[in-house]
Amino acid sequence: MANAKIHFDKMQINDLDAVMAIELDNYPVAWTKGIMKDCIKSGYHCIVLKIDEQIIGYAFLMTNYDESHLLNMCVDKKQQSQGLGRKMLKYLENVCRYCHSKVFLLEVRESNPIAQSLYQSFGFKQIGIRKNYYECIDGRENAIVMTKQLKS
Template identity: 40%
Template sequence: MKSLGRDLWLRPMSSADLDAVLAIEFRAYSVPWSRNNLAESLAYGHHCVCLMQEQRLIGYYISQTIVDEAHLLNICIDPDLQRRGLGELLLQEWMLAAREEGASRALLEVRVSNPAAQALYQKLGFQLLSRRKGYYRTLTGKEDGLVMARTI
């Protein structure tokens, strides 16, 4: 549990949070993670962290650190609360936690069709490494993913 001020705090996600996480996931993404995807991440021991405002779950990230590399698997802010600096705060907190854990590099993939997330990552110093063809499912087919990374 970590207080961030402004009634905001971070805590580990548990299976009791899955309904609230899915409710955000399904509003935020056209191709959301399933309950099973989330449960698997919890079971695999991925870092699954909730951003809370008082008692309300308003965002989360899911990541995995392998040796010195932290890999962001999901980051999401409740659509009702986007564009208030919360995504940036959560991304910073993820990098801080990863560095404390011993990671020296942060890596992520983002859909080519997601300019909001790309702008966030660029703002925080991520650089484009490569493009993965057909990496993501869409409602009608596939789309490319951009791989971005930075030192932390």
């Protein structure tokens, strides 16, 4: 990755096959292409992270004036633990600030310590639990709700 060109782009409908491949590889219960299409059509901030022209990550962020809500964020398994998730979160925080959001909010599965540790180290604090929020292969799972206050 030393000389590779890493950059962010606005997600296009044409990107969804590559995005779905990463999604299915990472989540036992995955989003559908239809959900992703709806996010794009709704004007959410849907971004792809690329190395050269290859999609290696993505995120879906819903913003309004006061609050931005991270709906999904994922890095290709082959490219994880190299700082790309942190880079993407930083990029998303800048989008939040650009949109004048005061709060950056997300949910994370209780069983996902890697994402929790990323968010904690990035300044997110737990504000609550949503019981049985996520579907699992064998039932449902709680979500930890986290926020980061954004100073303007």
